[in-house]
Amino acid sequence: MSMLDEIPVADPAAGNPEVIQSPKPVSRFRLVLSRLRSTPRFWVGIIGLGTIVLWAIFGLAPNAWNASDLDTFNMGSSPTALHWFGTSDIGEDIYAQTIVGLRKSLIIGLLVGPLAAIIAGVVGAVAGYVGGWWDKAIVWVIDLLLVLPSLFLFILLSPIFKSLSWVALIFLLAGFGWMIMARVIRAQTKSLRERDFIKAARFMGVDTWTIIRRHVLPNVSSLLIIDATLGVGGAILSETTLSFFGFGIQAPDVSLGTLLASGQSAAATRPWLFVFPAAILVFTVLSASLVGDALRDAVDPTSGVNRE
């Protein structure tokens, strides 16, 4: 309705006191950084994530037990001064196990999420921007990967992966986590392609890769960043599922996934086996998405806080 045009939107320049007013032009990276710094959500998220990472690195130092130690005198004990998170049936220290598991899950999550998003972004943008036969071929591959049930593939491939290190799991998870986002990016790129600023860049003689890098990817970056942060949680969950069935992280390695899997049967009777790893998982994913959220607002000056 035409009426909507008539309601004046608030002047973004007037309502935006933190606009940088320096005589010297500031680079884009610095602008994003300065906007990021003024978002409280970013600080909550980054401090939370930082704490988790630091804890994962240094958390074992004050603890008397290692993850592989067995305390045969305290099997199945509840949290005590000796075993801060309690022990399992065979006397493993849950605190030590949680930290070791967290390390693995963090590494997997933090690598798989962004990796999948990068694949999705590049593949989607190329398909959408270049079009033609490239587009047809890429869509065909995406559709093929989507109809293959990934869990069965993991199971089929697991003998190979068991012989490789757990690092291979990162690529496996990333390799099967990018397709849906790539389709979304492709559709977005197709509509971006017809926008005047992309046309303008083309008429200036900017080459295809630079257009994708400078104009297409930044304009779909909010989607990619959301995807990457959600991907962190998603990857950890995929890893949990695989490890639960015994196809993911293999003993003697431990991850939050294997811990949750082994602790879930005792969740009602001995909650410490389950609650501590689960709480850590929730906290990690929450912090990661707060950072992603703040980053999206900073990269995209028209979204979120800046629009109000």
Place this chain on the structure above:
Amino acid sequence: MNSQSNHLLEVRDLSVTFPQPGGSVTAVRGVNYHVDKGEFLGIVGESGSGKSVSSLAVMGLLPSSAQISGDILFEGRSLLGRSDRELSKLRGEGISIIFQDPLSALTPVYTIGAQIAEALQLHDRALSKLAANARAVELLKIVGIPNPERRAQSFPHEFSGGMRQRAMIAIAIANNPRLIIADEPTTALDVTIQAQILEVLQKAKDLTGAAVVLITHDLGVVAGNADRIAVMYAGRIVETGTVDQVFHAPTMPYTIGLLRSMPNLATAGHTRLVPLEGRPPQLSNLAPGCPFAPRCPVAIDACRTTEPPLTSIDGNPLNASACLRVEEISGGALNRAALYPVPAPIALEERAEVAPKTVLAVDQLVRHFPLTKGSVFKHSIGKVRAVDGVSFDIKSGQTLGLVGESGCGKSTTIMEILELAKPQSGQVTVNGRDVSTMSAKERRTLRQDIQVVFQDPMASLDPRLPIQDIIAEPLTVHAVPARERSRRVRDVMELVGLDPSMASRYPHEFSGGQRQRIGIARALVTDPKIVVLDEPVSALDVSIQAGVINLLEDLQEKLGLSYLFVAHDLAVVRQIADNVAVMYLGRIVESGPSSEIFDHPQHPYTRALLSAVPVPDPTLERSRQRIILQGELPSPTEDIAGCNFRTRCPLYQLMDQDGQEQCRTLDPARRQVQGSSVACHHSEHIDLMTLATSQP
């Protein structure tokens, strides 16, 4: 309500406030107007002036969150506070509305006939379905839809924009309303269609005897049609009077400035435009005093503290103006013509020397798009002749205006030129070199010389890049070092009148006019010879257009640029162009020097196009003869033998048998007739059209 109203519609002290999270916005602030029976009132204002909101309030169509105060009386009875049922009864029968976008105003899943019949049956339950359908066909005939029996069975998407708007008018007049509110009814349409619709609206008004309130941003549209007009600014009426009073003796500085800043088809090209500096205020945080004071050249201290009420001029209650210095202006103490300083032309010593040579030549350019059907096995079912043999050339330091209605192929033409690729057929020569023979590297170097400015400044600037990167982008292609880049960016920003300290801001922080300046800066940063301007001012508000046009003129003088200026607004083209080419269905039908084309058009299409453009001067508008083209632009997929304009040509109708035969069979080649090159067999007989229209 103390006093009875004897007007058809009376709006008293209307205020509309929209509560918003960041503070409420008062879109309409105390508006008073009235409409008498059979009167034609025009409400004029820029976007955001509150003109649409005030009329939606009359219809009771505002969202429920809007807070309305004041009173709206229709035939002496208040409309506010009435139930939706009562209002629904009144809508259509008493008041009806015509919206700007007829596609979204019509339901896509019902036929046009059914929608008209629905409007009829809602208000007359006794009407049988058959009678309603018959009346619907009759109404479609009244609004000039050919073959109404068959067209009543069509769905909205099968209608063109102009026909949809006709159908909307048919629905609006179906129940003989006493008041028709038309909200920007022609904004989305081409000039020739606009002329048709305005004629239909006048006819509908005469048939039903209804009063009309026409809301528009185009002063030209009201000049020829309205009896009285009201000018709105920042949610208030700032001037009202008869068309003659407002156009010939405006007393509000805003109206004066608006009239001076508009390129006028009758006068354009001879004088420089007078820009109205600044931009309309934000209604969310209005400063005290007159909202126009920051832009007003004659503002005094009192203007910044008190908001002037609408005071009548010379005791005439119908002619009023909201200005503290109204008496000085109407009395002549302040000279209207000298109120705004006329910007000085570029001094002679600053002008660039240009050697007259052809910088861009297009010869018989063709671009056909195949129409295909089927998803797996594609087969061609025809072709769209988007560009069908276009030739023109541009000399250095000159401007070629390429004009035509939407769909005539002017955008495709410039895209073909800008691609710098080998065209399907024909030749594009830039700086004397045929682009199809160039290597990729040469082509990239050539891109420095030819740059483009797009229509919508928001869409053409990447929202994710600060403007320094946007402006510097053409330089990155040519491997200019970073230090040099930032220096050139700063220089070019100064050149287009932007503060270089704003270089690190993002596009959304700028106003429309500033954004277009950024677009121009980006085009100029490589020091080009040719700039292609694709409707550079049509997305801007009237008061901002003048500044951008003046800037383009100055830059041309200073830098010796050549412009290819594509526009549908003929007044703007007349203002800026040295030569004009008129396009119709992928061809240039007439081209020549601007003065020839505008003063002595030789092609019937040019003549019709010029006569369709409304001029913001009521006296001139009344005396003008209008040639209304019949029908719509044919689809470019149609294969029309002979002259492709003959389906709409008014001259064709007047020719004898032999002449018509010639039009039907022979495709007219361009030939020289009185200073312009025309593609018409009969342009010697063009005066027949004038004779025909002067007879009633």
